[in-house]
Amino acid sequence: MSSYPQSLSHLITALEKLPGVGPKTAERYALFLTHYSPQRGTELIEALIKAKAAITFCERCFNVADSSPCAICTNPKRDQSIVCVVASPPDVIAYERTGEFHGVYHILQGLINPLENISATQ
Secondary structure, eight states, rough: TTTTTHHHHHHHHHHHTSTTHHHHHHHHHHHHHHHHHHHHHHHHHHHHHHHHHHHHOOOTHHHSSSSSSTTTTTTTTSOOOOOOSSSSSHHHHHHHHOOOOEEEEESSSOOGGGGTBTTTOO
């Protein structure tokens, strides 16, 4: 990375902090982004800023949402007496895609894994 301009090196370092993105992938993403037109780059930046500002967690189920409580928790067609406990928001998406579950969710935001030193306090 030392042969890259400082701004590109900084972008690579920032991208490496994303889950599942190692140094080579971060470098590939950063170089790809350099080919974006200024308009596409601005659209990406604005989307990130808007998402960061707008996304919240539902006060009831802890899912990511635009408002709290979320659309699932406030849907009168949902059976509030049936709760599906899942590890993370992508799990909710997976269940919702099936169209079979009509209850509500509780999202744990991760799992406890003592073998990897992941406890409930992290």
